[in-house]
Amino acid sequence: xxxxxxxxxxxxxxxxxxxxxxxxxxxxxxxxxxxxxxxxxxxxxxxxxxxxxxxxxxxxxxxxxxxxxxxxxxxxxxxxxxxxxxxxxxxxxxxxxxxxxxxxxxxxxxxxxxxxxxxxxxxxxxxxxx
Amino acid sequence: xxxxxxxxxxxxxxxxxxxxxxxxxxxxxxxxxxxxxxxxxxxxxxxxxxxxxxxxxxxxxxxxxxxxxxxxxxxxxxxxxxxxxxxxxxxxxxxxxxxxxxxxxxxxxxxxxxxxxxxxxxxxxxxxxxxxxxxxxxxxxxxxxxxxxxxxxxxxxxxxxxxxxxxxxxxxxxxxxxxxxxxxxxxxxxxxxxxxxxxxxxxxxxxxxxxxxxxxxxxxxxxxxxxxxxxxxxxxxxxxxxxxxxxxxxxxxxxxxxxxxxxxxxxxxxxxxxxxxxxxxxxxxxxxxxxxxxxxxxxxxxxxxxxxxxxxxxxxxxxxxxxxxxxxxxxxxxxxxxxxxxxxxxxxxxxxxxxxxxxxxxxxxxxxxxxxxxxxxxxxxxxxxxxxxxxxxxxxxxxxxxxxxxxxxxxxxxxxxxxxxxxxxxxxxxxxxxxxxxxxxxxxxxxxxxxxxxxxxxxxxxxxxxxxxxxxxxxxxxxxxxxxxxxxxxxxxxxxxxxxxxxxxxxxxxxx
Amino acid sequence: xxxxxxxxxxxxxxxxxxxxxxxxxxxxxxxxxxxxxxxxxxxxxxxxxxxxxxxxxxxxxxxxxxxxxxxxxxxxxxxxxxxxxxxxxxxxxxxxxxxxxxxxxxxxxxxxxxxxxxxxxxxxxxxxxxxxxxxxxxxxxxxxxxxxxxxxxxxxxxxxxxxxxxx
Numbered sequence: 001x002x003x004x005x006x007x008x009x010x011x012x013x014x015x016x017x018x019x020x021x022x023x024x025x026x027x028x029x030x031x032x033x034x035x036x037x038x039x040x041x042x043x044x045x046x047x048x049x050x051x052x053x054x055x056x057x058x059x060x061x062x063x064x065x066x067x068x069x070x071x072x073x074x075x076x077x078x079x080x081x082x083x084x085x086x087x088x089x090x091x092x093x094x095x096x097x098x099x100x101x102x103x104x105x106x107x108x109x110x111x112x113x114x115x116x117x118x119x120x121x122x123x124x125x126x127x128x129x130x
Numbered sequence: 131x132x133x134x135x136x137x138x139x140x141x142x143x144x145x146x147x148x149x150x151x152x153x154x155x156x157x158x159x160x161x162x163x164x165x166x167x168x169x170x171x172x173x174x175x176x177x178x179x180x181x182x183x184x185x186x187x188x189x190x191x192x193x194x195x196x197x198x199x200x201x202x203x204x205x206x207x208x209x210x211x212x213x214x215x216x217x218x219x220x221x222x223x224x225x226x227x228x229x230x231x232x233x234x235x236x237x238x239x240x241x242x243x244x245x246x247x248x249x250x251x252x253x254x255x256x257x258x259x260x261x262x263x264x265x266x267x268x269x270x271x272x273x274x275x276x277x278x279x280x281x282x283x284x285x286x287x288x289x290x291x292x293x294x295x296x297x298x299x300x301x302x303x304x305x306x307x308x309x310x311x312x313x314x315x316x317x318x319x320x321x322x323x324x325x326x327x328x329x330x331x332x333x334x335x336x337x338x339x340x341x342x343x344x345x346x347x348x349x350x351x352x353x354x355x356x357x358x359x360x361x362x363x364x365x366x367x368x369x370x371x372x373x374x375x376x377x378x379x380x381x382x383x384x385x386x387x388x389x390x391x392x393x394x395x396x397x398x399x400x401x402x403x404x405x406x407x408x409x410x411x412x413x414x415x416x417x418x419x420x421x422x423x424x425x426x427x428x429x430x431x432x433x434x435x436x437x438x439x440x441x442x443x444x445x446x447x448x449x450x451x452x453x454x455x456x457x458x459x460x461x462x463x464x465x466x467x468x469x470x471x472x473x474x475x476x477x478x479x480x481x482x483x484x485x486x487x488x489x490x491x492x493x494x495x496x497x498x499x500x501x502x503x504x505x506x507x508x509x510x511x512x513x514x515x516x517x518x519x520x521x522x523x524x525x526x527x528x529x530x531x532x533x534x535x536x537x538x539x540x541x542x543x544x545x546x547x548x549x550x551x552x553x554x555x556x557x558x559x560x561x562x563x564x565x566x567x568x569x570x571x572x573x574x575x576x577x578x579x580x581x582x583x584x585x586x587x588x589x590x591x592x593x594x595x596x597x598x599x600x601x602x603x604x605x606x607x608x609x610x611x612x613x614x615x616x617x618x619x620x621x622x623x624x625x626x627x628x629x630x631x632x633x634x635x636x637x638x639x640x641x642x
Numbered sequence: 643x644x645x646x647x648x649x650x651x652x653x654x655x656x657x658x659x660x661x662x663x664x665x666x667x668x669x670x671x672x673x674x675x676x677x678x679x680x681x682x683x684x685x686x687x688x689x690x691x692x693x694x695x696x697x698x699x700x701x702x703x704x705x706x707x708x709x710x711x712x713x714x715x716x717x718x719x720x721x722x723x724x725x726x727x728x729x730x731x732x733x734x735x736x737x738x739x740x741x742x743x744x745x746x747x748x749x750x751x752x753x754x755x756x757x758x759x760x761x762x763x764x765x766x767x768x769x770x771x772x773x774x775x776x777x778x779x780x781x782x783x784x785x786x787x788x789x790x791x792x793x794x795x796x797x798x799x800x801x802x803x804x805x806x807x808x809x
Contacts, residue, residue: 043512044358167723184796214722355725521765558716587685
């Protein structure tokens with residue numbers, strides 16, 4: 001069994017990661033970290049750069065958690081990537097970070113977390129930034 | 131006519147509400163395309179050419195002037211925040227600028243670039259206003275033989291000096307000259323293949339849009355960067371007292387390097403930005419900061435870059451000789467409006483030229499005013515989805531090329547020459563010699579004809595003026611220079627500074 | 643320089659030399675069939691410049707071929723949005739060209755609003771956008787806006803085609 005966490009280099013993403021680490025230790029399972037980008041813009045600040053991935057890697061390794069970090073860039077929404085990974089690895093839990101968004105922002109951009117909450121086949125744990 | 135009063139008249143024209151509005155549109159558009167990946171000022175002016183047919187030429191050129199300077203501001207913003215210089219002239223800015231930004235000094239890097247560009251652009255434009263009439267006075271005294279020689283010099287210099295492979299430069303020049311031959315020039319149908327649609331020649335607008343917009347869009351589409359980058363977050367640019375103290379001398383020195391190189395037929399902006407960088411590194415009180423984000427290393431090269439841009443307009447306006455891509459497309463614009471570029475331009479189109487120069491001053495000021503507060507917004511532009519960006523380029527390229535003559539045949543030409551532009555980018559043929567060949571080829575033939583008419587067909591007539599002889603000697607020196615260099619210093623190591631990133635492709639090789 | 647990969651790459655660039663050579667020959671042949679009408683007013687004649695250009699092209703073709711065979715390579719153009727680390731992505735370029743060709747074929751018959759919509763939507767699709775509805779709305783909006791913009795603003799009548807009478 002696996003826990004899947006949707007990671008973005010933001011406070012919400014860090015909060016989700018911390019929670020996921022706690023869950024993984026508690027349940028003693030493998031942790032799959034997904035940080036995806038659609039790859040349609042030159043600049044995407046939600047796509048973690050090498051340094052950030054390295055620090056996540058270090059953090060997981062130091063806590064002795066069995067983990068895999070993936071950064072798919074295949075033109076899909078982040079929600080699709082997280083859901084795909086959860087299905088593929090038969091996840092027992094998905095952990096995501098929530099951020100506050102205005103109703104208008106949600107209307108235009110849609111909401112990644114909403115889609116994961118609605119479409120996931122396993123429990124979803126949603127965390128807010130501390 | 132006296133420079134000062136002409137310039138004041140220019141300001142009066144450029145500051146009418148409509149023209150001022152075009153100046154504002156120009157600088158905003160210019161900055162946006164400078165920031166956006168894959169778009170540049172040359173492409174933008176080319177795309178706008180057909181649209182501006184309905185405008186007064188003066189308004190159109192005021193807008194183009196804004197795009198010209200704005201593009202450079204935008205370009206330096208991305209080199210600082212992303213370390214992906216779009217043009218070779220901003221490579222140097224990226225070295226120290228991006229290091230500064232990474233060290234949390236993005237605001238200062240952007241500020242010194244913007245204010246330095248303003249200082250250099252203003253001084254450069256003033257020098258342009260001062261020197262262009264002098265060059266014109268000298269140029270009108272020249273006969274056809276000298277003018278022919280100078281055009282040959284400009285073509286060969288751009289081809290031989292800029293770019294990494296002379297052989298590929300000359301290949302591009304040959305293709306451009308061949309394209310320029312098409313049509314009824316000299317009374318005979320050349321390269322028309324019996325096709326009546328080709329009798330008027332290939333429309334320079336279609337060629338420019340094809341090479342700069344379609345070719346570029348296809349090329350980028352084939353090699354889209356797959357891993358997204360991070361833009362370094364930035365607030366409103368500002369500088370502290372010590373930053374000012376460290377910046378103002380590099381600005382002035384950069385300007386001194388940039389303007390003369392820009393004004394030379396083959397100067398370009400790469401050499402002066404590089405020279406400025408090296409000079410600042412040597413003169414700095416903090417040489418240890420170089421390579422780690424020294425503000426002098428942003429201030430100097432940025433100023434040099436903008437001063438060179440102003441310098442480039444001197445031969446463009448005074449002699450009708452463009453030496454960079456944007457100037458070439460602007461020259462094509464003159465031709466499309468039926469305005470004959472060359473030394474007569476100041477006399478025949480005085481009000482237009484002076485309004486253009488005045489709008490350069492205005493544009494520079496507007497850029498400073500607009501860009502200091504808006505830098506964070508420009509950085510947001512980089513998140514625009516690229517499918518829309520490049521689809522938009524193709525959409526407007528098609529629209530522009532079609533609207534010139536309203537015939538689908540032009541779109542076929544657009545595709546063919548777009549494919550050629552793609553091929554040139556793939557195999558390292560520079561685009562500038564091609565476009566210069568298309569524009570200058572027919573004028574070159576005209577001057578040759580005039581020169582030989584004077585001598586009743588005797589080729590020796592080409593050497594009948596002393597200036598012509600001097601120019602030919604320079605041509606020979608330029609062509610022979612690399613050979614001389616090889617003789618003096620075999621295996622000279624390439625200056626590694628000019629290519630600091632691994633963004634370069636295969637190593638160039640040269641046979642010429 | 644003996645590996646198969648570099649040999650293939652070299653061969654692709656020989657195509658450029660071939661193109662230059664063909665262009666040179668075409669310019670030469672075209673110029674040579676012009677009738678020369680020697681006159682005092684035009685000592686240059688229509689042939690001089692074509693011959694020079696043909697010569698330049700052919701010489702460049704020969705030198706380029708030699709350079710490529712010796713292992714020389716053109717430096718592919720870099721840019722802010724360009725990643726030369728991976729090979730040319732024909733899966734993107736060919737559909738783009740397809741959308742472009744569709745526009746050429748359709749513009750006079752179907753009109754700009756339809757052909758322009760196809761061009762924009764097709765290009766966005768080729769470049770990887772999968773928001774079909776949003777793309778369609780943007781495409782139609784841009785085509786209609788430019789149609790009226792050119793007609794009312796610039797006085798340029800773009801073809802209305804099939805939608806004549808509606809627009």
